[in-house]
Amino acid sequence: MSDKRTLKVAVLGCGAVGSQVVRLLTEQSDDLTARVGVPVELVGVGVRRLDAPRDVDLPDGLLTTDVAGLVARADVDLVVEVIGGIEPARTLILSALDNGASVVTANKALLAEDGPTLFEAAEKAERDLYYEAAVAGAIPILRPLRESLAGDKVTRVLGIVNGTTNFILDKMDSSGAGFSEALEEAQELGYAEADPTADVEGFDAAAKAAILASLAFHSRVTAADVYREGISDVTAADVASARDMGSVVKLLAICELRPGPNGDQVAARVHPAMIPRTHPLASVREAFNAVFVESEAAGQLMFYGPGAGGAPTASAVLGDLVTVARNRLAGTRGMGESAYADRAVQPMGETRTRYHVAIDVDDRAGVLAAVANAFADHDVSIQTVRQEGRGADAQLVVVSHAAPDAALAATVEQLRSMDIVREVTSVMRVEGGDE
Structure with a gap:
């Protein structure tokens, strides 16, 4: 690949995140060329409908509804998947890998449900599968767990990984509002979807917890392994009681190593909890995310920033794209799945x-x-x-x-x-x- 003059990229999806990925690829093309070492050319954007409104202007000929054909193109070096959901995303990613492309994805739901299948396909194809944008938007948390702390033993990951629920609980704490009132405001401001179930019932956070636990503890953990409770039953009285205790209510993703009958086990759970206002996570306001990591040698680390939104998530996608592109040019691969510890998941x-x-x-x-x-x-x-x-x-x-x-x-x-x-x-x- 070192003599290749252009690296060709296909993007799947052109919604809130995909449109920002396309914008950054276009606006920062000169910088990307300098960082990667060769030009990065966007050769296609796969969409469901050609006439859907979009936040980005695209050159003629880039949009296509033949997404399966796009990922099967022999000249595509790298596929960015930001469609979301399980299917057709899984089939498209597998097809891209099978046809020789490396993949960058932000698909937390798919990784949490069927990550091993994707990692095995990447290994077989000798291609990269990167997914920093799947957890906590622009916050670089997966790369530090995978690389910076590779020589350490992580014992606990505690995080606020859903901006919608954090906004709601923060509003309940600061104004005394009830859940329904705070949710309505979150929807009016665009922080919550018209159907907020995935967020407020903890499904989104549980998928992210599964990814964090898998990476931190070198074991396969799926969303089904994560105990889950949402925030819809949290009342103004609960929040007031927490305040009386000098605490605040947050929806937490908690992944930790716990003693088991045959060595350490992985405990992974998502639920609302009271935490002291002196805890670093207590000060995380509005729709921001933060992840608190504890390890034996490094001690306590905290990662903080915007955890959602098109531009922040696209930032993480482009970071992975640069890394994967450099790997392609060097003829190398990054680290794949690490599940050597094979720890059992502790029942809740x-x-x-x-x-x-x-x-x-x-x-x-x-x-x-x-x-x-x-x-x-x-x-x-x-x-x-x-x-x-x-x-x-x-x-x-x-x-x-x-x-x-x-x-x-x-x-x-x-x-x-x-x-x-x-x-x-x-x-x-x-x-x-x-x-």
Whole structure:
């Protein structure tokens, strides 16, 4: 490849991200030539409809609905996939690799569901498959995990990886708004889709958690392995209670190594949690993302920036494109899948967590002892307990020490069955601070 005069690129998709990729390829062509070493030529943009409105002006002849034909072209050196979803993206990526092209993708859903198939196809074809843009937009997090920390042992990755949910929870915290009100504002400002299910129910974050866990712990983790809870049940009262504790509610993607019966296991989960306002992630506002990494030698690292949007995501795509292009010219490949550790995924019930539980109770003697006994019945230690209100408004707020999640869930179920408990009004996990 070193004598090749032009490197030819095909882009699949011309939506919010794809249009920005095309714009950067066009506007920065001279800089890209200098960085790569040869001109980078955009030879085709695969789309579903030719007449769809787009945010970029394209030269005549670049748009095509024959996407399968585009990726099968023998002269295409590199394919950028920003269609999203499972199909036809999977088939198109596999076809591109089979026809000798390297691939850059931002497709978190596909990587989290069927990454091994793609990595195996890239290995067989002796081509690159890069995917920095699949997690946290412009934030460079996958490359540091794959390369900068390759000589270290990562033990925990804790992140805010969905801008929509962070905007909603931040608005609830700063204004006292309820979930529906904050979601409506997010939709009006373009932070949330008309159908926000993938974001607010945690599916988007779970896919990203699977990718982070796979890379950090050198084991295959799929989205189905990630425990998932969304934020639609988070109330203004939950947020206010967190504030009273000096905490804030965030939707967290948590990937960590936990002791298992036969060595370390991977625990991967996505759920809303209270974290102290002193924690670095607590200050992440609006639609920004941040990822907090802990490793044995480097210690604690944090990566912060815009986690979504066409231009930020396109920035990550172009970074991968330059790297892959340089590899093609040098006749080399970057690192492929690293799954040598092959660690088991720890079930959520065995993962140690902490709970914040708000309980409406009868205001009479013996209530506190009975509630404490319910925790003791499941070997769950109480860290703090406080009573709020009197009479019909009496409420106990209990924060536990770390215990297996199944034991904490069983404790809550027992509380709900007790005569002295009118209602368990809130259950939320707690992260940060002492276990």
